Amino acid sequence: MKNNNDKDRELLDNLDRILEGHGEEVKEPSDEDTRSATEFARKMASMREKPTDEFAENLKADLIHRLAEQENKQESGDHELLFWGIPRRKLWQGTLAALITFIIIAIIFIIILILD
């Protein structure tokens, strides 16, 4: 006589075969409870529903549109990039800051020279 664990194991094996599309390979269950549960699982698997073609096509179109939007966003972000991945704006800001610093140092240097 099989215990509950064995019965469960048998039912789960049968279920996997049915869901993998190998329902014909299901072994004849050894007890009535497992047999009727297996048959019910087979019935349930046959009652699975599919989305309508219209829904599938509309959702696909939405996703493609969304993907294109993401791509555009990413591209506009890429255009801001200069060499070595430095953003153009940051590069300008850095250059300007360096230039101002250089001018200030030059002025100080000239003033010191004049005072001497």
Add this chain to the structure above:
Amino acid sequence: MADRQVNMDSVQGTVPDTVSLAEEFGRLYEIYLPKIYQYARYRVAGKEAAEDLTSDIFNKALDGFRRFDPGKAAFSTWIFSIARNTIIDYYRKHAKESKLIKDTEPEYSLSPDSPEEKLSRSEEIAGLRECILKLNDNEQELISLKFSGGITNREIARVTGLSESNVGTILCRAIRKLRDDFSGWYYEK
């Protein structure tokens, strides 16, 4: 099997550019749309709600697809985790609504021979859905994941955080419960 194919392909690495990202996502969409739709159909009453949830799930999947790491999880585990969380959010937002709204919309997407057969089939499907929605949350979750995704008990364990043996035990109990409940529903009819 499709799932295995996806896993094998996904292991090739992260998606390098938009063209291959679109191609890869498009391929996975074709495979997983029926599974995710079926999952949503099991979990909520109403075809429109199931369609809205399916859209949400795929939009979230698309947003996160660049970050999806096939080395960490199979695509099926990843997308069913998104699906599960989306359903949890849905019920959080619709907490006051009953799960057991009768779903009487006939399913004309099925194609048995006669209109009578079509009607009785759609009644059976509605009855089954009613029985599923009467299961407790765990049972409902596992039945939906198993029958819609056809995923392994190990993957279900990863998605739900339960142990693999627990998944097996709950699944068997839920199938037996559904069998009894459904035959009761059938005789009432």
